[in-house]
Amino acid sequence: MKAFLLKHFGIDGLALEDIPRPTPRHGQVLVKMRAWSINFRDLLVVRGIYAPKLKFPFQILSDGVGEVIEVGPGVTRAKPGDRVAGTFMQRWVGGGAAAEKSASALGGEIPGVAAEYVILDNNGFVPVPAGLSDEEGATLPCAAVTAWHALVTSGALAAGETVLVQGTGGVSLFALQFAHATGARVIATSSSDAKLERVREMGASELINYKTTPEWGAKARALTNGRGVDHVVEVGGAGTLPQSLEAVRIGGRISLIGVLTGGTVNPIPIVMKGVTVQGIYVGSRVMFEAMNDAITVNKLKPVIDRVFPFAELPQALQHMESGAHFGKIVLKA
């Protein structure tokens, strides 16, 4: 079968090779992949930033959807023909984060799903919501679960609260959709008025162009009568956190997700405003399942920026690197 293996760091280190098709052992399923999505983390893995000591060759990617075609003994959760998406961490079923769960993350801590056939653990997949295409389902494991974990599982979002989302990457658009579906008010930022127009159509009621309004934290606070927003979904990191701390209300919450910018931060406003900053690193299968229920009940559709053929994974990563995308970048078998 074909698989993408990283031979050395850099997008040019990716090689599409022929390797033996794996066989499911006890408690494993074999999945014939139909679609994949890429995340900023994949770029960090390929660039050597995520895991500088990675052992080559390494099969990358965390997100994908396929059909179960064979099950090993002891498999109780699937049968051939089932359409499934793997969970980002193969051993995070429920409960909180833990070292042994993080150690089972596809495409980073363990080999990923960039292959025609993939082995998943009996506990490491979920059914794909019936209303979604394979490509749409493939967008969920990392970005969508992260947004759900941030807003719902850890954020306990309620209708009527105000959520601020930054930009138009995968996590931010899912956060917008989940916040909107939950009846929250959404303030969105972007550097592009055209993109802002699109997030308005998705349910954001307030828009801030952070290029023309660099003090967008104060602007967001003004949009809430000076009170501040209840929850900021922070994907920028140290570069944007000071504005997020300006935007959030006293006693509010910031989900710290992204590492797009480097740098350091003055923590004093966290104390003075009594803010909770929660680091969010994807989530559990239980969160994934609850999120799928929300997707089904609310007929949500993931936003796909562009679909590449599987063989063009390197080009897809370059497209992500350009930063021009709106929503998820997907690969198709």
Place this chain on the structure above:
Amino acid sequence: MKAFLLKHFGIDGLALEDIPRPTPRHGQVLVKMRAWSINFRDLLVVRGIYAPKLKFPFQILSDGVGEVIEVGPGVTRAKPGDRVAGTFMQRWVGGGAAAEKSASALGGEIPGVAAEYVILDNNGFVPVPAGLSDEEGATLPCAAVTAWHALVTSGALAAGETVLVQGTGGVSLFALQFAHATGARVIATSSSDAKLERVREMGASELINYKTTPEWGAKARALTNGRGVDHVVEVGGAGTLPQSLEAVRIGGRISLIGVLTGGTVNPIPIVMKGVTVQGIYVGSRVMFEAMNDAITVNKLKPVIDRVFPFAELPQALQHMESGAHFGKIVLKA
């Protein structure tokens, strides 16, 4: 000014009398009432069931909206001209239930709002959402806050969960609207197919006529693939609780609100299914404010069954007693 005073138990014990208009003291506001709504509790008060030792004459009613026309010294939260709704319990600002808070419930523990002019505490009112009429705002203090407390504050409802609501009284319709706005799936029961059709239009996706399906608990469970619903909003009491315990999932939640039926219940299923039964008795001002945000963001409109002139309060109570209503019964100045 005119006020409805209960002179003895029974609807015929209500007299519309002339009494002196009150004057606001320190920390009090004087409100000229424009609209009221009635609740099943008002009927229980009038019938002598709610507070058998009530001292006559007693000014009834908990729910209403009016305009602040005068403020006493020390008032910080309102000025003349503000449109406000009183909180059901004048001294329940935030936090959990407590005896001293319950002791300040309008129209039961302390005199109510059935008058042209009413005194409220500086901490005992909220602004009415701008999108609502006076009549719509008047429906909120008891029934809507109860539904919000049950589902959101204590229930931590998330998008994608399944909620079962019973019948078409005020609490149940608000619960339906809040659950729908939160992105939950709603199963509704009623004895009338016509009413079920109306709740379908309000967002219920599954309908059960409990007359034709007396085993509606099993039916609700079947509608969730045998798993059971996440949350039942129980307004019937002992008479319907066994079916609710049948409908709810293992580890699920039942908000016990209503006392429409009498009787007793076998508690063993609560243990065996690990169910949480939470008694809900209206809620705090903080809940009221959060709910109003949700109403505003989601442009929710309370369902009004019928509007009576203030002087027809006895007729309005009789209408409620008939059980034919769909939504809230309102009075207008």
Place this chain on the structure above:
Amino acid sequence: MKAFLLKHFGIDGLALEDIPRPTPRHGQVLVKMRAWSINFRDLLVVRGIYAPKLKFPFQILSDGVGEVIEVGPGVTRAKPGDRVAGTFMQRWVGGGAAAEKSASALGGEIPGVAAEYVILDNNGFVPVPAGLSDEEGATLPCAAVTAWHALVTSGALAAGETVLVQGTGGVSLFALQFAHATGARVIATSSSDAKLERVREMGASELINYKTTPEWGAKARALTNGRGVDHVVEVGGAGTLPQSLEAVRIGGRISLIGVLTGGTVNPIPIVMKGVTVQGIYVGSRVMFEAMNDAITVNKLKPVIDRVFPFAELPQALQHMESGAHFGKIVLKA
């Protein structure tokens, strides 16, 4: 090997027989048992009340401690020589209750541990705290985890709160110990002044003899300056729940655990007092592990009433039936 099999309902239906020693398969461990404890549920199983359709012969008992002597392939959590206690539900690792988890309860839903050698699932055991003897460790899986789940996991008990425990059975004494270790105030009831003296030594600061004070609910409330207790650990069921509802504060919590008494209950005080009644049916492995940390840090010792030889399991059940015990009844290999 020897095993106790129930051939028909009734204590005289128990037979100590020779059956083949089981062999661990994939993901299973073989444990040589050293100690067991019995629970009221075992009596209900034997009497035919717990599972009237039980298939005979049935190996009973949920609680025990032993040494791992062999592990099947795929076992990651134990090695030969480890001392372990089985979890009550073999498949409840973390998160909330669920039907598929309840279906894996030892000695009720699946065969139990009343044998010299027992098979446990790779996810279905925990290490026994080092400070405990085998007999002490054997008391934990059902009663102690139930008390922990009630007070800590679902009850979020804080130092300074007041907990009421009923009688001197296993769950109640563990609840007393956990509440005391958490810095809570404990009010204990019993029908025996001698037993009350013993619970005083264990940390209960207030004692009520419910024979001489049948209105113990009002008495408990008086002991809290009329406010009511924060949490009642209810093991009696419908027979004692009315007094518990009298004892608990407005907005307080009752953990409903026991089914010692039958009957039905008027739910109206649950609404009027805004009480949360949480049904508790044992708990997860994650709870068991957290509890073991608390046992270790606080050097807690389970209270053992009496130790019988394994072959005297029927006599041990008869001893439990007499109701004279104080703490856990244990069997030893």
Place this chain on the structure above:
Amino acid sequence: MKAFLLKHFGIDGLALEDIPRPTPRHGQVLVKMRAWSINFRDLLVVRGIYAPKLKFPFQILSDGVGEVIEVGPGVTRAKPGDRVAGTFMQRWVGGGAAAEKSASALGGEIPGVAAEYVILDNNGFVPVPAGLSDEEGATLPCAAVTAWHALVTSGALAAGETVLVQGTGGVSLFALQFAHATGARVIATSSSDAKLERVREMGASELINYKTTPEWGAKARALTNGRGVDHVVEVGGAGTLPQSLEAVRIGGRISLIGVLTGGTVNPIPIVMKGVTVQGIYVGSRVMFEAMNDAITVNKLKPVIDRVFPFAELPQALQHMESGAHFGKIVLKA
């Protein structure tokens, strides 16, 4: 009466002057002060760091205990003769932090308690636990409530968890006492072996001298078998946060309280370890009351470093500045 007024920034800006004794108005009590305690914040106020735009003269100090000697009309919570401690924020009764609550902080946002007679709001005090002296009670409003808020209200601490406290200032010692009373395991750091010996006597089971072990984060992790501690009470700020992030477990919690060190922090470990960093700025009256229950039930005694006469407030601040104290610095009338 005598009062300490800050005339300009700097300890030498403090003047003990004669000013008129205040008179309680509606909803106010007049308290004759008996004891005060000082906090690091008082030093920041005096130095001009806390509120650079402070208007002079300004009566400083947040913490104190006294006797109610007169009550204004509308006072419901106290009568002459009651011994009370003021709440740090006069208008934070319950619920979460909010701007309007923070705006009522004694000795910073509003004038403080450094006077012989002080006015408190009807909602702005609590009874002092009977078991405490006036001096002990005076230590509670800022440091103790902060520690309680961090560990219990926001931290939901359970018996058996591991808490790390830094140094021997007021907040850290209260955190140690509350964690110990709750049955948690406590790891304490200090630069002095002599001080570490004293915290051992107070219940810390593991001690780290951060002078001799500058990598104390790794050491703390090693003390938890590599897992990391559940909760770090962080009083140092940016200077110590990197070690705290090293010490805390994946999915763990850091209460960010102190601003002793300046500087900035790399937030990436917060994401990668899924840590929650909660800014804590004192707390509510409801927290104060719950904490007092815990103090009473567990017979806790605040640790007093040294008692100065009221007139020596400047010397007391200098003593705090030296950093040599162990526990709280107190003033006495």
